[in-house]
Amino acid sequence: MANLTLVQAINLALIQEMERDERVLILGEDVGLNGGVFRVTEGLHKRFGDKRVVDTPLAESGIIGASIGLAMAGLRPIPEIQFEGFLGPAYDQICSHAARMRTRTRGAMTVPLTIRIPVGGGIHAPELHSDSPETIYIHQPGIKVVMPSSPYDAKGLLISAIRDPDPVMFFEPKRIYRAFREEVPEDEYTLPLGKARVVCEGNEMTIVSWGASVVQCMQAIERGGRSIELIDLRTLYPFDMDAVEASVKKTGRCVIVHEAPKTCGFGAEIAARIMERCFLYLESPVQRVAGFDTIMPYYKLELDYMPDADRIARAIEETAAY
């Protein structure tokens, strides 16, 4: 076991998968000699050389499009998009090709690639370095979407993503890249995609969240004296509705927390599923504490935009009072 940050846990997962499987290669902007702008690929270029850790031209569509080709040829590319705000040019390749190759060829061609993307706000970054666009890709059929909230989960989920036979977008919440450390086994291990984690158990209310917001939820829960069950979805597609259902049937109340804008945020889907599955168990309407339906403000105001423990605590109390 080692006490690792999320960055270090991901770095370790990458090293182990590259050692285990020579089909695995990393490509992207500044991932080589520089070790990535967040140092996630630190040391990999030195260790595996420039055949397997490749600095590409500055072109996100190129990075993903070429990765699709590499994957269809039987390799296991791990492209990095430097910030979520730069996914735009890659959208076409992700949604028009990676997502639909298996079905349009009826399984003759598959795209086993894992796209790594730092995501979210809270680090005083410039514009387009702080967004939360995960819903766009959850909504796109054919893509698996993962967002860990802890070093342990990050390592196990990333290894699963790399070994998955289909395209996975692996969002890394940059706010917690180095925010805390956690014991992470040095041996390789996998965590199943599509399984949530019950962060803490409770019977008064369920909170569903993912990514860096999980930390804000914990702060809110620790502040109040209520018995709250916190579910970290970890994988956003496919998502663990069974875990949410079991919890909400137990507690009767649910608050969903995410950094992305409220409207059509993934919370909307969860709330609708709870309506479908738990209607008669509900004691109060499902609530969403989310980013506002605005462009993420520049960093002077970013903390006013992002759900924090205060907003979550208020939603908890008001939902309990309903």
Next chain:
Amino acid sequence: MPIKSAFTTTIDHVSILDVNANFDEKLGAGLIPDADLVRLYEHMCVCRHLDEVAFKLQRSGRMGTFPQNMGQEATSMGAAYALDKTDWLVPCYRENAGLFWRGLPMEMILLHWMGDERGNAIPRELYCMPLAIPIGTQMLHATGLAWASKYRGEKRLACTFFGDGATSEGDFHEAMNFAANLDIPVIFFCQNNFWAISVPGKIQCSAPTVAQRAVAYGMDTIQCDGNDIFAVVYCVRKAASLAREKGRPFFIEAVTYRLGDHTTADDARRYRDQAEVDAWKTRDPILRIRKFLTTRGLWDDAKEAALAERAQRDVSSAVERAESIAPPNRDDFFNNMFATIPPDLALQRDTMQTHGIGQDPSQIEGAVIELPAKTSH
């Protein structure tokens, strides 16, 4: 049949004031009047000082990430000088010198990097677009801006700036193709500074010149020493006259160098040799103008000392203006989303809540809510 040549071309390189301040009289005479050159020099020095101050502001936590412009001042400065004041400047984010020359107050650039959108509220009459953060996207806007001039029968052209890395992006190629095929008067100004963060230019372009890319689009092009303000002015004037007279686009590759890190979040020592940086320091665009002005009797130590004092004064008052601005109102990020705010968004703004009960507490009327102690960020 013998194989014939289908097409051949050459790429001209322009250098007028070289590293040692040797001056090509034939090309350079009358290009920049002495008084203007003094002003340009002073301006570049102020811009350089701003760079140094901004770096310290970031390091002391008074500003967020900042991309230094050091070493590239002659490019955008020369372009802004050579163009009309009503030509569009469509920057990337390393064109402070040109934007300041046009009249953009320094505190606006500082505000932008201090995480404040008010830094982008550029007065319309300056004809400057806000900084473009996603690489290689703004050249299409320049194409549209210039297209609008053509549409209206105006002579206003657009000059867009970008680095060598940006020429790898698809949007760059689309902009070039649009402008060339639809006859749109855009100047594509590539600041080839050899580094896209840590990735060297050879990963972006295998051809000996970036300028060659224009040839493929049937666009006129030229390469110049980007650290030579005379060469920059020469090329931009040539481009501007073609754009204005023939309505054609033009591509300039200005060979320069990013003397600093990519931004304050970067550490270039990780990926490039100090010897390379040191070699480029001798080619600093500011040094050679000073040498040139000095040999012509237009500059001396006393003037240099006075300039240093002025630079300090100008930059510290810009910093003061940027730092003394009232904190932004959080309503602003709601109110500026649309011309008219939709009711649902207004509700979010007025309650600062997204959860339904928070937006409509009448749902729990009569309930006593005890909130746990607040935290402040």
